[in-house]
Amino acid sequence: MASEAAEHVLSMEDLREVTAFAKACAQEALEIFEAERPQDARPRHALATAGEFARGxxxxxxxxxxxxxxxxxxxxxxxxxxxxxxxxxxxxxxxYLHPLPNANQVKHILGSAAHAARAAELAGGDQAVGDERVTKAVRHATPALVDVLKRYPVASAGGGRVGELTRLLDAALRR
Structure with a gap:
């Protein structure tokens, strides 16, 4: 593993892979937002632009x-x-994942999945729902995504329940 100060190479394909994963995970939570705010297209637009980038x-x-x-x-x-x-x-x-091998960068890789899992928990009223979403996110991960993730240190401590979900997903993908 490179030191905290040494950058590693991230290709545009790496960034597209990470973005495609993040978009797939967030897409599953979009209905939660739209059920409350059906006229607000901002999250849907963010997912559309992420998808456009992921496709080239x-x-x-x-x-x-x-x-x-x-x-x-x-x-x-x-x-x-x-x-x-x-x-x-x-x-x-x-x-916009940064090439410095810093544990905080893991949020750029897994944050979308963790926030989507937390949204499902809050909508369903049960932490087990979030844990299920983490398991589902693992299935969205490709070997290329896991390769990018493993270039970084494990996810940082803190961040409340979203941080906990991030660390659960991080550990599952590194196995």
Missing amino acids: GKRGKALRDAAWAALKAAKEAQPAAAEAARAAMAAAGAA
């Missing part, structure tokens, strides 16, 4: 703007819907 589109201002807009939507929503919007924000933000 440009990584630029539109992607960043869509991520910020989804975050703003999260701040205007109730807890379950807010977590679903954060999942969409994280999916669009996944394209």
Whole structure:
């Protein structure tokens, strides 16, 4: 493993792989947001821009703007819907994974899945639902995604339940 100070190479294909995974995980939570705020298209737009990038589109201002807009939507929503919007924000933000092997970067890889799992928990009222979503997220992961993940240290401590879900997913994917 490289030291904390040494960068590693991330190709555009690596970033597209991470973004595709993040988008797939967040997509499953979108209905939670839209059930509360059916007229608010910001999280859906963030997922659409993430999908465009994952399929070969440009990584630029539109992607960043869509991520910020989804975050703003999260701040205007109730807890379950807010977590679903954060999942969409994280999916669009996944394209900006940094090549420094820092444990905080794992959030760019797995944050969307963790927020989507937390949204499902809050909507369903049970932590077991979140654990099931983590298991489902593992099935979305490709060998290429796991390869990118393993270039980074394990997920950081903290972050409440979303952090816990991130660490559960991280551990499952590294096995």
